[in-house]
Amino acid sequence: MLNLQKHDKTLMIIVAVLVLFAPFILNPFPTGSAMAQFNAGYPDLMQRFVIFGIFAVGFNILFGLTGYLSFGHAAFLGVGSYSAVWMFKLLSMNVIPAILLSVVISGLFALLIGFVSLRRSGIYFSILTLAFAQMSFNLAYSVLTPITNGETGLQLTLDDPRILGVSATADGGIPVTSLFGLEMRSTYEMIVGPWTFQFNAGYYLCGIILLAAFYLSLRIFRSPFGMMLRAVKSNQTRLNYTGLNPKPYTLAAFVISGMYAGLAGGLMASMDPLAGAERMQWTASGEVVLMTILGGAGTLIGPVLGAGFIKYFENIFSKINDSILHSWFSFLPDGIEDAVVFLIHPFIGKGWHLTLGILFMLVVIFLPGGLVEGGQRIKKWVSGGKNKADDKAPKTEPAE
Amino acid sequence: MGILDVKDVGKRFGGLQALGNVNLSVAENSVHAIIGPNGAGKSTLLNCLVGKLVPDTGSVMFDGQSVLGRSPHEINQMGISRVFQTPEIFGDLTVMENMMIPVFAKRDGAFRMHAIENMMAERDIVETAEKMLVDMNMAEKRHMHAASMSRGDKRRLEIGMCLAQEPRLLLLDEPTAGMARADTNNTIDLLKQIKDERDITIAIIEHDMHVVFSLAERITVLAQGTPLVEDTPENIKGHPKVREAYLGEAA
Ligand SMILES: Nc1ncnc2c1ncn2[C@@H]1O[C@H](COP(=O)(O)OP(=O)(O)OP(=O)(O)O)[C@@H](O)[C@H]1O
Ligand SMILES: [Mg+2]
Numbered sequence: 001m002l003n004l005q006k007h008d009k010t011l012m013i014i015v016a017v018l019v020l021f022a023p024f025i026l027n028p029f030p031t032g033s034a035m036a037q038f039n040a041g042y043p044d045l046m047q048r049f050v051i052f053g054i055f056a057v058g059f060n061i062l063f064g065l066t067g068y069l070s071f072g073h074a075a076f077l078g079v080g081s082y083s084a085v086w087m088f089k090l091l092s093m094n095v096i097p098a099i100l101l102s103v104v105i106s107g108l109f110a111l112l113i114g115f116v117s118l119r120r121s122g123i124y125f126s127i128l129t130l131a132f133a134q135m136s137f138n139l140a141y142s143v144l145t146p147i148t149n150g151e152t153g154l155q156l157t158l159d160d161p162r163i164l165g166v167s168a169t170a171d172g173g174i175p176v177t178s179l180f181g182l183e184m185r186s187t188y189e190m191i192v193g194p195w196t197f198q199f200n201a202g203y204y205l206c207g208i209i210l211l212a213a214f215y216l217s218l219r220i221f222r223s224p225f226g227m228m229l230r231a232v233k234s235n236q237t238r239l240n241y242t243g244l245n246p247k248p249y250t251l252a253a254f255v256i257s258g259m260y261a262g263l264a265g266g267l268m269a270s271m272d273p274l275a276g277a278e279r280m281q282w283t284a285s286g287e288v289v290l291m292t293i294l295g296g297a298g299t300l301i302g303p304v305l306g307a308g309f310i311k312y313f314e315n316i317f318s319k320i321n322d323s324i325l326h327s328w329f330s331f332l333p334d335g336i337e338d339a340v341v342f343l344i345h346p347f348i349g350k351g352w353h354l355t356l357g358i359l360f361m362l363v364v365i366f367l368p369g370g371l372v373e374g375g376q377r378i379k380k381w382v383s384g385g386k387n388k389a390d391d392k393a394p395k396t397e398p399a400e
Numbered sequence: 401m402g403i404l405d406v407k408d409v410g411k412r413f414g415g416l417q418a419l420g421n422v423n424l425s426v427a428e429n430s431v432h433a434i435i436g437p438n439g440a441g442k443s444t445l446l447n448c449l450v451g452k453l454v455p456d457t458g459s460v461m462f463d464g465q466s467v468l469g470r471s472p473h474e475i476n477q478m479g480i481s482r483v484f485q486t487p488e489i490f491g492d493l494t495v496m497e498n499m500m501i502p503v504f505a506k507r508d509g510a511f512r513m514h515a516i517e518n519m520m521a522e523r524d525i526v527e528t529a530e531k532m533l534v535d536m537n538m539a540e541k542r543h544m545h546a547a548s549m550s551r552g553d554k555r556r557l558e559i560g561m562c563l564a565q566e567p568r569l570l571l572l573d574e575p576t577a578g579m580a581r582a583d584t585n586n587t588i589d590l591l592k593q594i595k596d597e598r599d600i601t602i603a604i605i606e607h608d609m610h611v612v613f614s615l616a617e618r619i620t621v622l623a624q625g626t627p628l629v630e631d632t633p634e635n636i637k638g639h640p641k642v643r644e645a646y647l648g649e650a651a
Contacts, residue, residue, distance in 0.1 A: 231490050
């Protein structure tokens with residue numbers, strides 16, 4: 001049906017199952033149990049998982065295929081968010097026009113930045129993208145205040161001139177974002193014994209868009225265009241002397257990945273209609289690089305895993321504090337308990353960056369192919385004994 | 401007038417005159433060898449023909465059109481393919497994919513956005529590439545990563561990729577350098593076969609005299625950036641100037 005090979009179909013199904021059943025998968029522990037703080041199945045966090053998944057999947061089309069490492073992709077995310085919020089302010093609270101505008105505007109913006117930055121390759125390209133993104137951040141922060149509302153960030157107000165819709169609701173509040181009347185914040189709670197599962201409209205919208213975005217990236221990977229992008233990474237000299245011009249190929253990849261970033265930014269604003277300059281800062285650009293590398297650059301599913309992994313750490317590890325640690329280790333004698341908590345303390349709460357940094361280093365050193373390589377190794381190890389006979393047959397190893 | 405006409409081409413690297421007043425004409429459908437000692441400027445000359453370098457002086461005409469000022473991919477699209485001194489292939493791609501890329505370039509030109517189509521569903525491309533692999537005797541290696549092949553096979557693949565574009569002029573820069581005798585002989589056979597089967601002009605730079613004398617119809621001897629003589633292989637063998645400048649040291 002989807003015009004995919006068997007292997008790709010499996011991959012697509014895995015992602016679909018993960019996305020659709022995330023409210024269950026991410027909530028394995030009963031509410032109120034000691035482990036409940038490791039649950040991630042609440043709407044806000046699940047939305048972030050898929051939105052950053054989209055961001056990373058798009059980034060991977062540029063970095064994973066062509067090898068061009070952009071350090072400025074957060075700029076497109078920010079532009080997407082601003083565009084969406086303006087659409088809410090001026091046109092309607094429906095998320096569709098907002099998302100469309102974010103994709104278009106960030107695409108145009110990526111065309112401009114890509115055109116200039118792609119005159120150089122390697123480290124110079126990275127620096128150029130970084131410079132552009134920081135420039136955009138500073139502009140958003142100060143000079144462009146009429147458009148971005150500077151430090152405060154762009155928000156909805158009670159006197160927005162919404163053409164298709166009302167400036168304020170009957171009870172005097174700011175209207176909420178919706179998809180043809182279906183409010184993005186509406187959540188259905190399913191209570192099964194001690195478990196509470198939350199099904200949020202906004203999450204499912206983002207999830208379905210992630211599936212579409214993932215499917216598109218799959219098609220790009222398997223297309224002649226995708227092959228040309230891999231050829232750009234492999235040997236530009238040969239490409240040139242084969243009569244192909246690498247520039248438009250890389251520029252197209254840059255614009256596509258910029259549009260993915262814009263889409264992610266638009267979705268962010270659709271879930272929570274505000275946009276701030278900090279979304280464009282270099283740390284945000286660096287984060288998507290980490291996600292892609294951690295998951296496995298150049299693989300299909302890697303960026304999705306990497307995004308989930310990092311967002312999980314950011315939100316779950318950062319919430320563990322000393323009193324929680326004390327309660328975990330209370331079975332130990334007092335002195336030892338304090339010592340253990342003292343030792344773990346730097347790695348939790350605000351120290352989650354340290355944990356993530358160490359994990360990242362371990363992955364890069366021992367699993368250069370990221371989490372996907374880890375998964376493949378485990379698979380090989382588990383099925384090592386019985387598959388020996390198959391190994392002799394020549395086979396192609398398409399990217400996971 | 402040949403298919404390729406080089407007139408008064410000069411190229412300087414800082415203080416070094418790498419090429420000074422090179423005149424050369426390659427006749428259509430011939431095999432023309434360029435020989436000369438190390439550092440004679442042979443690769444530099446080739447670089448000036450394919451847009452990698454721009455000569456300081458002179459003109460380079462291919463089939464009546466100037467190649468100067470065009471970028472490498474444009475020159476290639478005019479019908480000139482080049483094999484490098486060290487094989488330039490797509491190491492991270494499979495052998496089959498390596499072969500498909502020039503076939504795409506031939507059909508679609510320098511850029512085409514085909515981002516949704518399935519690459520393997522392009523039947524005409526797949527078939528042409530497969531046939532070329534069979535011709536090159538590499539069909540059974542189609543799923544291998546190109547980087548994992550032997551140097552001889554890489555060279556073979558590179559020649560095949562150039563031929564897949566059906567160029568009118570094929571430039572080869574020391575195609576047998578560093579090859580074992582058997583591989584060298586295979587390459588000679590391959591090039592002879594190409595020459596017999598196709599309407600193609602070949603210009604070859606080579607150090608191995610066995611290769612040169614088995615293939616070439618005309619030979620130009622280059623020394624210190626200037627052509628010494630141009631003649632048939634028979635005459636070159638006995639030419640005193642050539643013996644002095646080149647064969648003398650090699651023999
Ligand atoms: N890009 C460059 N910059 C500076 N000098 C160069 C450059 N390319 C070549 N040269 C110099 O120009 C001269 C001619 O070099 P070229 O590579 O053309 O020689 P060649 O005839 O191909 O030699 P070989 O048989 O060793 O391949 C050499 O002295 C070389 O060092
Ligand atoms: Mg040379």
